[in-house]
Amino acid sequence: xEKKYYEEMKQNIMELIExxxxxxxxxxxxxxxxxxxxxxxxxxxxxxxxxxxxxxSESKQGKExxxxxxxxxxxxxxxxxxxxxVLIISRFYEAMHKQLRELDYxxxxxKIIDYNSFAEYSMAKDTISRMTIREKHGxxxxxxxxxxxxxxxxxxxxxxALGDVYFAMLYxxxxxxxxxxxxxxxxxxxxxxxxxxxxxxxxxxxxxEQKELDAIIQANLYTRNANSFIAHHDRPYVLNLSKALFxxxxxxEDIYCSGVYGLPINTTPTKPMSEGKVxxxxxxxxxxxxxxxxxxxxxxxxxxxxxxxxxxxxxxxxGYKCYTNVVLGxxxxxxxxxxxxxxxxxxxxxxxxGIFIGxxxxxxxxxxxxxxxxxxxxxxYYYCDTTWKVIDIYWIKQFEYNIVAKGDIxxxxx
Amino acid sequence: MSNTCKEEIYAILxxxxxxxxxIILYDVEDFLFLYKFIEHCKKLNIDIEVWVNGGKFSKLSxxxxxxxxxxxxxxxxxxxxxxxxxxxxxTNDKKYASIFxxxxxxxxxxxxxxxxxxxxxx
Numbered sequence: 001x002e003k004k005y006y007e008e009m010k011q012n013i014m015e016l017i018e019x020x021x022x023x024x025x026x027x028x029x030x031x032x033x034x035x036x037x038x039x040x041x042x043x044x045x046x047x048x049x050x051x052x053x054x055x056x057s058e059s060k061q062g063k064e065x066x067x068x069x070x071x072x073x074x075x076x077x078x079x080x081x082x083x084x085x086v087l088i089i090s091r092f093y094e095a096m097h098k099q100l101r102e103l104d105y106x107x108x109x110x111k112i113i114d115y116n117s118f119a120e121y122s123m124a125k126d127t128i129s130r131m132t133i134r135e136k137h138g139x140x141x142x143x144x145x146x147x148x149x150x151x152x153x154x155x156x157x158x159x160x161a162l163g164d165v166y167f168a169m170l171y172x173x174x175x176x177x178x179x180x181x182x183x184x185x186x187x188x189x190x191x192x193x194x195x196x197x198x199x200x201x202x203x204x205x206x207x208x209e210q211k212e213l214d215a216i217i218q219a220n221l222y223t224r225n226a227n228s229f230i231a232h233h234d235r236p237y238v239l240n241l242s243k244a245l246f247x248x249x250x251x252x253e254d255i256y257c258s259g260v261y262g263l264p265i266n267t268t269p270t271k272p273m274s275e276g277k278v279x280x281x282x283x284x285x286x287x288x289x290x291x292x293x294x295x296x297x298x299x300x301x302x303x304x305x306x307x308x309x310x311x312x313x314x315x316x317x318x319g320y321k322c323y324t325n326v327v328l329g330x331x332x333x334x335x336x337x338x339x340x341x342x343x344x345x346x347x348x349x350x351x352x353x354g355i356f357i358g359x360x361x362x363x364x365x366x367x368x369x370x371x372x373x374x375x376x377x378x379x380x381y382y383y384c385d386t387t388w389k390v391i392d393i394y395w396i397k398q399f400e401y402n403i404v405a406k407g408d409i410x411x412x413x414x
Numbered sequence: 415m416s417n418t419c420k421e422e423i424y425a426i427l428x429x430x431x432x433x434x435x436x437i438i439l440y441d442v443e444d445f446l447f448l449y450k451f452i453e454h455c456k457k458l459n460i461d462i463e464v465w466v467n468g469g470k471f472s473k474l475s476x477x478x479x480x481x482x483x484x485x486x487x488x489x490x491x492x493x494x495x496x497x498x499x500x501x502x503x504x505t506n507d508k509k510y511a512s513i514f515x516x517x518x519x520x521x522x523x524x525x526x527x528x529x530x531x532x533x534x535x536x
Contacts, residue, residue, distance in 0.1 A: 092499070092534055093499070094498075094499050094500060095499075095534055095535075098434060120495055120496070120497065121496075121497065121498055121499065122497065123424060123427070123428045123431075123497050123498070127495075127497070128491075128494070128497075131494050131495040132494065134495075135494055135495075218493075218494070218495065220509070221493045221509075222490065222493045222494055224493075224507075224509070225509070226509065228509060229509055229510065230509065230510040230511070232510075232511065233511055237496040238492070238493070238503060238505070238507075238510065239510060239511050239512070240502070240504070240512070240513040240530065240531055241511045241512065241513050241515075243513060243530040243531060243533055244513055244516055244521075244522055244526075244527075244530050246529075246530055246533040246534075247522065247526045247529055247530045247533075248521065248522060248526065250516075250521065254521075258515055258516060258519040258521055259511050259512070259513070259515050259516055259521075260510075260511040260515075261511075261515075262508075262512070262515040262518060262519070263519070264519055265519055265520075265521065
């Protein structure tokens with residue numbers, strides 16, 4: 001779950017708790033997805049147990065997450081207790097709400113997240129007025145941008161995710177050749193994303209606050225600016241692209257290659273031109289005898305701490321120095337040293353160390369060409385509300401090992 | 415198919431959405447695909463209206479024909495913001511990703527695209 005949605009989820013759950021809305025309630029969640037699992041984890045910290053996850057997908061029914069079963073939505077009718085609350089964190093709130101009512105469920109239903117700033121589910125005059133003001137502001141921003149970069153093409157990466165931007169850059173060159181684009185400026189929402197783009201070349205990049213970026217993207221949509229492109233598989237709402245995953249398993253890389261850019265599936269991606277920068281304290285890392293752990297990712301369900309602890313124990317006993325890649329208040333795993341290289345320095349750190357073990361996140365994409373032993377761990381859950389596991393969609397062929405992190409991992413065998 | 419003023423067409427749209435109707439604004443120059451799409455909606459008995467530009471298909475079930483102006487009004491509204499998750503647009507605009515790219519690259523066929531678009535609708 002993106003950090004801002006996670007914060008919204010926390011806030012809304014806290015309001016329910018503080019207002020005693022969850023007291024003595026049998027809590028169900030409708031929709032099995034990574035966001036639902038994160039919500040279960042969060043509720044658990046308050047001692048609130050979810051009774052079940054309701055999901056229409058037959059392939060998910062019968063499965064469990066932390067002893068919370070997944071069952072068909074019609075099972076809500078078996079619920080005899082009147083103190084029932086269904087929480088919905090999925091994007092498909094309206095459809096799910098309707099389905100519950102059609103099942104004659106009369107209990108309480110709560111929407112936990114409002115999904116994106118492009119969406120404001122109202123046609124009231126004041127809403128249209130606000131959205132119009134936002135769009136006009138976007139046009140002003142676009143005018144300034146066009147004056148700064150006359151004759152340029154504008155490409156927007158709307159989402160604050162390293163991996164998405166990395167994928168967008170893999171196929172940008174080929175796309176630009178077909179579209180005959182010479183000069184481009186990329187618009188992103190953080191300096192880290194600008195660094196990812198700079199791995200692929202000395203491109204012009206503008207960094208905006210997220211709300212400003214949303215406004216400028218909206219303006220480009222509204223004005224049908226032919227000199228622009230939105231390089232994302234899931235933003236903004238006008239796409240139907242992700243729905244293809246309800247029909248076919250398509251890896252995220254192929255989604256970008258063919259779905260976003262319209263290129264043939266066997267198109268060779270562009271590799272980063274640059275290996276980045278050398279980490280300033282590189283000499284402190286024992287060459288070939290260190291492990292860089294990356295256990296944190298903002299939009300991913302956490303992997304069991306024991307798996308990381310076992311890995312640290314194993315490699316420490318084998319004589320490796322262990323580090324944890326951390327940012328902004330994250331704590332290093334016990335028995336490891338914190339390390340915080342920039343995006344551009346990451347590859348040098350991984351190659352110096354010799355081994356990288358990380359939770360599947362965009363950071364893994366950034367170092368996927370690094371010459372080192374690379375192991376990626378996936379939480380065992382489904383991609384959004386599809387029937388494909390996350391490992392199916394995010395598999396990295398440049399990593400020696402792609403492993404679903406459940407049970408014991410035999411580190412000595414890797 | 416007369417032009418309707420903005421407020422009137424908004425009111426029609428809002429009423430239908432509040433009634434639980436799914437609306438698709440069809441903005442693709444491929445009317446064979448539209449026929450297939452409608453047939454699929456009939457087969458699944460989905461509560462849906464497909465809004466098209468022009469009167470050519472006004473006799474097809476599920477289809478509401480809009481004047482050019484009304485079609486533009488609704489399209490502009492949708493490009494202004496996502497006002498309802500029961501409203502979506504089928505378009506093959508090349509300024510962003512498109513599910514039709516998968517058809518062009520042979521990853522999905524048209525029937526699968528229709529199935530995908532209608533997934534979880536109705």
